[in-house]
Amino acid sequence: MRKRDVIRRYDDAERINHWIVAITFILLALSGLALFHPSMFFLTNLFGGGTWTRILHPFIGLVMFIAFLALALRVWRANLLDKNDEQWLKQIRDVAANREDKLPEVGKYNAGQKVLFWVQAVCLILLLLTGIVIWQPYFTPAFNITVIRIAVVLHAFSAFILILGIIIHIYAGIWVKGSIRAMTRGWVTRAWARKHHPAWYREVARGEGMRER
Amino acid sequence: MPLQSLDIERRSATTTPPPSQRQTVEVAKLIDISKCIGCKACQSACMEWNDLRDSIGTNTGTYDNPRDLTENSWTVMKFFEVEPDGKLEWLIRKDGCMHCADPGCLKACPSPGAIVQYANGIVDFHEENCIGCGYCITGCPFNVPRISKKDGKAYKCTLCSDRVSVGLEPACIKTCPTGALVFGTKDDMIDHAEERIADLKERGYQQAGLYDPPGVDGTHVMYVLQHADKPELYGLPKDPHISPWVSVWKRVTKPLALASLGLAGLVAFFHYVKVGPNEVDEGEEDEKEHV
Numbered sequence: 001m002r003k004r005d006v007i008r009r010y011d012d013a014e015r016i017n018h019w020i021v022a023i024t025f026i027l028l029a030l031s032g033l034a035l036f037h038p039s040m041f042f043l044t045n046l047f048g049g050g051t052w053t054r055i056l057h058p059f060i061g062l063v064m065f066i067a068f069l070a071l072a073l074r075v076w077r078a079n080l081l082d083k084n085d086e087q088w089l090k091q092i093r094d095v096a097a098n099r100e101d102k103l104p105e106v107g108k109y110n111a112g113q114k115v116l117f118w119v120q121a122v123c124l125i126l127l128l129l130t131g132i133v134i135w136q137p138y139f140t141p142a143f144n145i146t147v148i149r150i151a152v153v154l155h156a157f158s159a160f161i162l163i164l165g166i167i168i169h170i171y172a173g174i175w176v177k178g179s180i181r182a183m184t185r186g187w188v189t190r191a192w193a194r195k196h197h198p199a200w201y202r203e204v205a206r207g208e209g210m211r212e213r
Numbered sequence: 214m215p216l217q218s219l220d221i222e223r224r225s226a227t228t229t230p231p232p233s234q235r236q237t238v239e240v241a242k243l244i245d246i247s248k249c250i251g252c253k254a255c256q257s258a259c260m261e262w263n264d265l266r267d268s269i270g271t272n273t274g275t276y277d278n279p280r281d282l283t284e285n286s287w288t289v290m291k292f293f294e295v296e297p298d299g300k301l302e303w304l305i306r307k308d309g310c311m312h313c314a315d316p317g318c319l320k321a322c323p324s325p326g327a328i329v330q331y332a333n334g335i336v337d338f339h340e341e342n343c344i345g346c347g348y349c350i351t352g353c354p355f356n357v358p359r360i361s362k363k364d365g366k367a368y369k370c371t372l373c374s375d376r377v378s379v380g381l382e383p384a385c386i387k388t389c390p391t392g393a394l395v396f397g398t399k400d401d402m403i404d405h406a407e408e409r410i411a412d413l414k415e416r417g418y419q420q421a422g423l424y425d426p427p428g429v430d431g432t433h434v435m436y437v438l439q440h441a442d443k444p445e446l447y448g449l450p451k452d453p454h455i456s457p458w459v460s461v462w463k464r465v466t467k468p469l470a471l472a473s474l475g476l477a478g479l480v481a482f483f484h485y486v487k488v489g490p491n492e493v494d495e496g497e498e499d500e501k502e503h504v
Contacts, residue, residue, distance in 0.1 A: 035323040035346065037467050038226040050324050050344035051365070096484065098491045136347040137360055149351045149458040156462060160470045164477055171481035177492040191493045 006187040007204055015186055017071045024064035025166060031057045032159050058135045065128045072121055078108045079118065085111035100195060108200040112172070116165050123162040130155040220378075223330040225322035231329070239334040240377060241399040242386065244307050245409055245437040246447065247418075248393035251276065251290055251305040255385035255394060259288045262373065262384035282308060284361040287370040288385060295446045304439075306447045307385070307394070310357045310370035312336045312433035317455040318369075320463050321352030327367075334399065334433040335374045340366040354429060354453035372433065402435060409437045428454035 010018070031053045034043035044053040084104040088095070088111040094102045095112065109117070133143050133151035140148060173179045178192040193201035224231040260266060267285040270278060276292045288309035295302055316336045319328040327342035328349060338349075338358070345365035349358045358367045373383035381387070382396040395405060406423045413421035422441025425431045440446050 033471075035344075037471050038228050038323075038325060039471070041226060041323070041325055044344075050342070054344045054346050096488065098488055100491070134347070136345055137362070137365060140347055140350075145351070145356065146456075146458075148347075149456050152348065152351055153458050153462040156466070156470070160474070163474055167474065167477045167481065171484070175481075175485060175491055177490050189493065195493050196491075 005191075006189055007193055007201075008186055009182045009188045009193075010186050012186065014071070014074060015183060017067060017074070018183055020067040021064060021071055024060050024067060025162075027060050028057065028064055029159075029163055029166070031060070033163075036156060036159075054136070058131055061127065061131050065124055068120070068124050072117075075109075075117070076121075079114040081111065081114050085114060088112075089115070105199040106197050107203075108197060110197070112168075116169055119165050120162060123158040123165070126154055126158040127162070130158070220331045220333065221329050222332045222334075223316075223319060224326050225319045225328040226325040233332065235332065237331075237333045239399040240372075240397065240433060241334065241402040242312075242372065242383060242434045243395045243397075243402040243406055243437065244434065245393045245395070245406075246304060246306055247409070247413055247421075247437060247439055248391045249290075249305045249307065250391055250393075251292060252390065253278075253290050254388045254390060255307055256286065256288055256290060258384040258388035259370075260286070262376070263287065263371070282357060282359055282369075284359040284363075284368040287368065291448055293447060297440050297443060297446055302439075304447055306436070306449070308448070310336065310372070310434065311355050311429070312370075312372055313354075314430035314432065315455065317352030317354055317429070317459060318349035318358055319352070320455060321348040321459050323348060331374065333377065335372045335377065336433075337371050337374045338367055338369060340364075340368065343367050352455060352459050354450060354455060399431075399433065406435065406437050413437070413439060424449060426450075426453050428452050 030043050031047050033040040034047070034050075034053055035041070035057075041050070044050045047053040047056055084106075087104045088106065091103055094100075095110075130151040132139050133148055134140055134155060143151070173183070176196060178188055178196075182188045182192075190201070193204065220235055220237060221231040222233055265285045265287070267279055267283055270280065272278075273280050277290065279286050279289060282289050288307055291306045291308050293304040293306070295304060312335055314334065316328070316330055318338075319330055319336060322328045323346060324342050324344045326339055327344070328336065328338055330336045343366040345360060345367070347360055347367070349367050350356075350360070358369045360367050373381070373385075376383060386394045386396040395402065397405075403423065403425070410421045410423060418439040420440050420442040422438060424436035424438050424441060424444055436447070436449070438444060438447060438449075444451055
């Protein structure tokens, strides 16, 4: 690939930050599912048994929350929804059928990515708050039993939504070729940017043009 | 506590039937509050048999000592000074695990085999399987399990399952000097309670009755109350049941949630199979930049 054919999409810090979130998510999903349903309890073996799973899960959760917060502070502005995004979401059938030419112009992130971002942000806040309430033995004794009962349910529910969102996120990465390379190596081809994020591409190209001048 | 595998009726976090071929009669402890003198011999016997020693607590101005159940005090006498009919009554209740027929602790527990219910109705914690998450506390309608500060495991009354399994009565029953505590088959205990209730009614306690709450399908620790219409006087919940938060969370939503996660993966896979990847065509790759 010639150098002039590629453009940078995610810088080193963004990529490292993303993958810290991703790794902690995998660990949390596995250890959380282990205690979510008996059929998944065998997953505790990956963490050194049930008790270790219980001990480790909340600490990994803290790391994920902090890492996500750092990432969110970088990208939240680019994830604000606008009119185009509304239209994009209405045409979700065209999205699923690879008819991108029929969609309104997409900036750095498409509406799907944006919605996912906010859903994950809300879920993570809920997970942190409810997670503290059910964190044995440090914090739970300080809370009222009804609060604890609601927290356990909300924790499981928001984790479910989060995992569902990540399944879609991972699949989108597999489905839209070039996305995984964008997040591992940091660059995309110009053609990729033109096809999937035309408004963003124009912005980048304009920036390049101004530098050359 | 010993794992009496043949007697197990229910096992925590287990979706297939546990070994349950052997049938035994249901047992129950009956606590006749009208006969209790608050001597705390049951508390001492419990500590002695189970090799538990609580630390010296603080005096809170009542006879309650310790003030509440702890990981070392699986039974505690609770003293209530009440005036239900305008005259002072001193009600003394032996608090501890109720051994529910529908145990909330067992339903909430995520660790296989950490909580079992024997065929005779005793609900027992197997601490070697306990992971210390505290979910049993969220499941319990009677606020009974306690997490140890020493080892992070949950503890509560075992109804002396070790003694009962070899034909002995629980240690508290053995020691009770007034006969306020009796132990036997659940049917016998209900019969005995009825005699006691008839006697109490004769003596003016018109609302005397048996506390065997149907909200948890009955319990294997039952009370004869002078004021069965007002269990709150004794610090007992009026209509105990597993919190709807806990039952909804554990029963319906979990298998559904797991199934929908699996479904999401399948839908994604078949989307790939049918629609295929979203790739940049070679034609698009060659296109001139149109800024």
